Amino acid sequence: MRHVIIGSGPAGVVAAETLRKADPAAEITLLCGEAGPPYARMAIPYLLKGQIDEGGTHLRKDADHYGRLRIQLVQAHAQAVDTGARTVTLGGGSLLPYDRLLIATGSRPSLEQIPGIGLPGVHACWTLADARTILAKAKPGTCIVQMGAGFVGCIIMEGLLSRGVDLTILVRSGYMVRRMMNPTASGLIRKWCEAKGVRILTHTQPQGITAEGGALQVALADGHILPADLYLSAVGVDPNLEFLAGSGIAIGKGILVDANLQSNVSGVYAAGDVAEATDCLTGRRQLNAIQPNAVEQGRIAALNMAGRSARFKGSFVFNVLTTLGLASSSFGEWQGASGGESAEVLDASRYRYLNLQFEDDRLVGANTVGFSDHIGAFRGLIEGRVRLGKWKQRLREDPTQIMQAYLAAAHSVA
Numbered sequence: 493m494r495h496v497i498i499g500s501g502p503a504g505v506v507a508a509e510t511l512r513k514a515d516p517a518a519e520i521t522l523l524c525g526e527a528g529p530p531y532a533r534m535a536i537p538y539l540l541k542g543q544i545d546e547g548g549t550h551l552r553k554d555a556d557h558y559g560r561l562r563i564q565l566v567q568a569h570a571q572a573v574d575t576g577a578r579t580v581t582l583g584g585g586s587l588l589p590y591d592r593l594l595i596a597t598g599s600r601p602s603l604e605q606i607p608g609i610g611l612p613g614v615h616a617c618w619t620l621a622d623a624r625t626i627l628a629k630a631k632p633g634t635c636i637v638q639m640g641a642g643f644v645g646c647i648i649m650e651g652l653l654s655r656g657v658d659l660t661i662l663v664r665s666g667y668m669v670r671r672m673m674n675p676t677a678s679g680l681i682r683k684w685c686e687a688k689g690v691r692i693l694t695h696t697q698p699q700g701i702t703a704e705g706g707a708l709q710v711a712l713a714d715g716h717i718l719p720a721d722l723y724l725s726a727v728g729v730d731p732n733l734e735f736l737a738g739s740g741i742a743i744g745k746g747i748l749v750d751a752n753l754q755s756n757v758s759g760v761y762a763a764g765d766v767a768e769a770t771d772c773l774t775g776r777r778q779l780n781a782i783q784p785n786a787v788e789q790g791r792i793a794a795l796n797m798a799g800r801s802a803r804f805k806g807s808f809v810f811n812v813l814t815t816l817g818l819a820s821s822s823f824g825e826w827q828g829a830s831g832g833e834s835a836e837v838l839d840a841s842r843y844r845y846l847n848l849q850f851e852d853d854r855l856v857g858a859n860t861v862g863f864s865d866h867i868g869a870f871r872g873l874i875e876g877r878v879r880l881g882k883w884k885q886r887l888r889e890d891p892t893q894i895m896q897a898y899l900a901a902a903h904s905v906a
Contacts, residue, residue, distance in 0.1 A: 493518045495797055496580055496588055498570045499596035499732075500530035502783050503764035503790035505551050507594050510794035512561045518798070521564045521588065523580070525597070526619060529555075530565075534783055536623050540630075540651025546620060570597070573739040575757045592759050592797040595736070595747060596790060599729035599765040599781055604639065608701030613708050614723045617648050629722050632656030637710050637718050639698060640726035641668040646681070646815040648726070649690060653816065660691040660718060662698065664727075672811045672822040676836075677859045680843050684818045729781060731766040744768050746779045751803045753793035761797060763789035772806030772875060773824055773856060780807035808875045812867060818843055819864035824874040825849055825857035832856065835888040846891045853884045855897075869898035 495511050497504045500522050508522050524530060535549040547553065558565050566588075572581040573593070580588040601616035603609060613629075615622050630636065634657045638645060641663045652659055661668075667678035668685075682692055693712075701723060702709045710718040731746050742748045742756040746768035753761045753769070764786035768777050785807050795802035812821045828834060829851040836847040844862035848855060855873045872878070873894075880887065883897040 493798075494589060494591045495520045495594070496523070496590035496592075497521065497594045497596060498523045498580065499594075499598055499764070499766075500524040500526075500565070501596065501598045501764060501786065502532060502551060503596040503598075503786035503793075504594070505530050505790075506787050507596065507763060507790035507794040507797075508558075508563045509561065510791050511798055512563060514795060514798035514800055519564075520562065521566055521590075522558070523570055523582075523588075524565055524567050525569050526621075527567055528620070529558075531620060532783070533618060534647075536617065536620070537647045537651045539620075539623050540617075540626060540648060541654045542651075549620065570735050572735055572737075573741070573760075575740050575760060578759070590759075593761065594790075594793050594797060595741075595755075595760070595762045595766055596764045596786070597732035597735075597766055598786075599731050601725065602728040602730050604698070604725055604727055606698055606700050608703070608708075609725065611701055611703050611708065613703070613721070614701060614725065616725050617644065618729075626652075626722070626724075630655045630657050633658065634721045635719055636660070636722045636724060637662065637698075637708075637720040638724040638726060639664075640724075640728070641692070642671060642726065642728060643669060643811060643813060644729075645726035646813060648724075649685065650814075650816050653688065653690070659689075660693065660720075661685070662696045662712075663692060663694045664697045666694045668692070669813065669815075669820070672813070672826070672859075673820065673861075674826065674847060674859050676838065677820060677822075677845055677847070677861045680840065680845055680861045681815055681818060681820060683840075684843055685816055688816045690816075729765070731779065731781075733766060744777065748777070749804075752796045752801070753789055753804055754796060761793040763793045769804060770806045772808050773877070775806075778807065778809075780809055782809075782811060784810075808871070810871060818862065820861045821859070821863075821867060821870070823858045823870045824855075825851075826859045827857065829856050833888065835891050837891050846894075848887055848891045848894075850880075850884060850888075853880045854878065855880060855884075855887070863892075866895045866898070869895045873898055873901065 531549040568582040708720040747762035765781040810823045828849045832851040847859040849857035878901045
């Protein structure tokens with residue numbers, strides 16, 4: 493059996509390892525779109541901060557790991573997939589045949605559609621190559637303008653500030669990390685960042701970037717010009733799917749997959765940022781670009797590729813973020829369910845906030861700031877769709893009793 497995995501992020505690597513264990517005699521090829529060993533993008537902020545070196549970003553630290561498992565690493569991009577002939581076209585036109593195919597190509601940074609986005613000095617912070625460029629340029633006093641304060645934008649701040657730069661963040665909407673935080677939580681994160689020396693401009697979007705005398709000039713809609721030595725674009729990500737044009741693989745926002753992570757084409761699977769699977773709470777299809785989800789999908793897809801039936805129980809939306817030392821998190825339907833109830837507690841002076849969302853007698857979502865404990869309790873109650881009984885009212889009166897509610901509910905279920 494010839495297994496080909498396109499993409500060497502966490503989903504692809506875990507899938508390859510799972511395949512080797514499940515199918516000892518199989519041929520396994522892992523396509524790596526970048527030079528060097530497979531690495532974790534989520535480790536790049538630690539590289540920027542100097543807590544690890546490049547080797548610390550590698551998903552597997554043993555240099556002989558892939559060779560020992562007889563996983564062939566191929567440094568090449570997939571250009572096309574022919575599902576009829578069961579081949580992947582690589583750069584240069586060579587063909588790679590497969591019996592089972594896993595597409596785990598992940599995401600790429602979204603591009604701002606503004607003049608000057610291709611100028612030298614304008615970068616994303618997504619690859620090791622990006623990190624090397626930023627490390628070479630980010631010195632004490634370097635003026636950096638960053639567009640975007642989503643998850644990625646927030647986690648790279650600490651690495652940048654640790655290098656002594658002058659940092660300005662532009663936020664198109666009024667809220668930081670608006671895809672995982674409600675306005676109250678977002679406001680606390682913004683206040684925290686400003687107290688740490690970050691300049692944050694909300695409802696602000698650049699109209700264009702020019703280069704003058706070796707420096708960048710970032711033009712804003714109100715006519716102001718921001719000088720910058722480096723401009724970082726962190727406005728979001730898009731799934732890498734363009735090479736699938738004409739393949740016959742059904743695509744919505746991502747590759748449409750069933751509970752086995754198989755696409756509409758027999759023998760073709762998807763995992764990670766490119767897989768559009770169902771949400772375990774709502775049943776709605778969605779992309780869920782978080783590493784734990786990618787790892788689990790890679791494992792489930794590999795088992796099915798090897799002929800061992802396994803079902804994906806559905807994506808669970810949760811994010812845990814640390815912004816300049818301030819912990820925050822979101823779980824499930826943190827925006828609230830239609831007709832549901834909520835409870836919250838706020839201590840703005842201590843940057844502590846907890847918001848709970850209920851549907852009937854179940855906890856279905858939560859936002860937290862400054863509460864780094866009991867992450868497992870939130871996930872267990874929400875993902876497990878645990879009935880709270882009398883604990884719903886207790887949580888509405890005091891949301892901080894989340895661990896007590898979890899232990900009581902778990903004991904009741906047991």
